[in-house]
Structures are given as C-alpha cells and as structure tokens.
Amino acid sequence: MLVLDRIGLRRFPALTCAVFVVTAVVNVLQWPVPGVLARLERTPAGLHGDWWRSGTALFVQDGGVGGTLVNLIFLAVLGVLAEQVLPRSRWAVQYFGVGVAVEFIAYAWQPVGGGNSIANCGLAGALAVALWRRDGRLPGWAAVTVAVWSADMFATLSAWALVPAIVACALFIGPSRVLVARGVDLRRPAAALPVVVGVVLVAAANIHGAALILGVVAALVGDRLHRPAPVT
Numbered sequence: 001m002l003v004l005d006r007i008g009l010r011r012f013p014a015l016t017c018a019v020f021v022v023t024a025v026v027n028v029l030q031w032p033v034p035g036v037l038a039r040l041e042r043t044p045a046g047l048h049g050d051w052w053r054s055g056t057a058l059f060v061q062d063g064g065v066g067g068t069l070v071n072l073i074f075l076a077v078l079g080v081l082a083e084q085v086l087p088r089s090r091w092a093v094q095y096f097g098v099g100v101a102v103e104f105i106a107y108a109w110q111p112v113g114g115g116n117s118i119a120n121c122g123l124a125g126a127l128a129v130a131l132w133r134r135d136g137r138l139p140g141w142a143a144v145t146v147a148v149w150s151a152d153m154f155a156t157l158s159a160w161a162l163v164p165a166i167v168a169c170a171l172f173i174g175p176s177r178v179l180v181a182r183g184v185d186l187r188r189p190a191a192a193l194p195v196v197v198g199v200v201l202v203a204a205a206n207i208h209g210a211a212l213i214l215g216v217v218a219a220l221v222g223d224r225l226h227r228p229a230p231v232t
Contacts, residue, residue, distance in 0.1 A: 008138075010137060011083060013079060015083060020079065022059065027072065037062065037114060042113050054100055055103075058118075078145065079091070084138060095123055098119065102118045109210075121194075121212045124149050125219050126219040129216060132188055144190070146190045150197045152165065154197045194212045198213040
C-alpha cells in the first residue's frame with residue numbers, strides 16, 4: 001500500500017489487473033497461434049451467427065505491436081485511475097458495456113477490426129466526468145493522462161492528425177507542472193478534451209469518437225443513478 005500512496009492511489013486496482021492480464025495473454029497468443037485474430041475480431045459475421053465477436057474483439061488487437069502496447073499501457077493507466085472513483089461494477093460497465101455497445105456502431109463504420117481502445121475510451125469518459133467534478137480521489141496526474149489519451153484518439157483520425165496530436169500533448173504536458181504549482185486547476189480543461197475530440201471523431205464516423213461520447217454519457221447516467229438519496 002505504501003507504493004500506492006506514493007503515486008496518489010487509494011485503492012488497489014484488482015479489476016484492472018485482472019482485465020489487463022487476460023487481454024495481454026490473448027494479445028500475445030494472437031501472434032504465434034494462427035487464426036486467433038481472425039476468429040475473434042469484429043467482422044460482419046458478428047451480426048450473422050458469430051455473436052461472440054462483439055465481445056471478443058475487445059481482447060485482440062489489429063494495430064500491430066505498437067498499437068497493442070499503447071492500448072495495453074492505457075488500459076493499465078486509465079483502468080487504475082477509474083478504479084479509484086468507480087465501484088467495480090460501474091468500472092465494468094464503462095469498459096465492457098461501452099466497448100460492446102460501440103462494436104455495434106463499428107459494424108456500420110468500421111466493420112472489420114479489433115482492439116480494446118474503444119473500451120479504454122469508456123474509462124476515459126468516466127475520468128472526464130470525475131475531473132470535471134474535481135473528484136479529490138484522483139491523483140494529480142489524472143488530468144495529463146486523460147489529455148494524452150484524447151490526443152492519441154485524435155491521431156486515429158488520419159496520418160495528418162498525428163502531428164497536431166503530438167503538439168497538443170507537448171503543450172499540455174510541458175507547462176502542466178508549472179501551472180499546477182502556480183495554482184492553475186487543469187482538471188476541467190482536461191475533462192473537456194474527450195468531449196471535443198469525441199465530437200470531431202464522430203463527425204468523421206470514427207468509432208473512437210462514439211466511444212468517448214458514450215463513455216461520458218454512461219458516467220453521467222451512472223452518477224445520476226447512484227447518487228445518494230437526500231436525507232429527509
């Protein structure tokens with residue numbers, strides 16, 4: 001627990017660890033074992049008998065080694081942060097619920113593919129809501145993490161979007177410590193980024209945009225449903 005305290009965490013991320021291990025194992029197996037990706041990824045067959053594909057597509061990666069590493073790293077980081085502010089049942093809804101829901105949008109926009117990035121977006125949406133509400137259970141580095149993930153999702157728009165995404169990360173990360181030291185609260189600017197990026201990506205029929213927006217909506221609805229009843 002001392003290690004958790006040093007990085008600003010209050011709760012051991014057991015669910016994040018479990019999902020990370022299962023996802024990582026399947027990701028590793030898909031290279032030496034022929035057919036794993038083809039059998040588990042999202043394809044139009046998911047709507048015509050291969051029903052499991054809408055869930056298993058979250059456990060394989062179609063972005064090569066680089067995309068796999070990025071998705072796994074952010075699963076770990078976003079998951080750990082989200083587990084500080086969400087009950088584990090809601091964590092599962094944000095990750096798996098949003099991920100599976102977006103798979104059905106993906107059948108129209110990007111019918112073939114796989115990866116847990118859309119599920120990561122569900123967690124990012126929950127973190128955006130928590131940042132907007134200045135939830136004190138989140139460590140100081142949560143704002144930078146959400147900002148960087150938002151920039152990474154913007155970079156999925158096209159090749160030309162990579163440079164602006166890198167510049168945006170540099171502009172946010174570089175002065176963030178100085179601004180925080182001077183009392184500037186970056187939580188709400190960071191919270192707005194998933195929404196802005198999500199709208200831009202939805203306009204381009206990019207599934208990550210749908211995942212970001214749905215992640216925010218799911219978190220708002222979850223907060224509303226789980227808000228304690230007023231004492232009378």
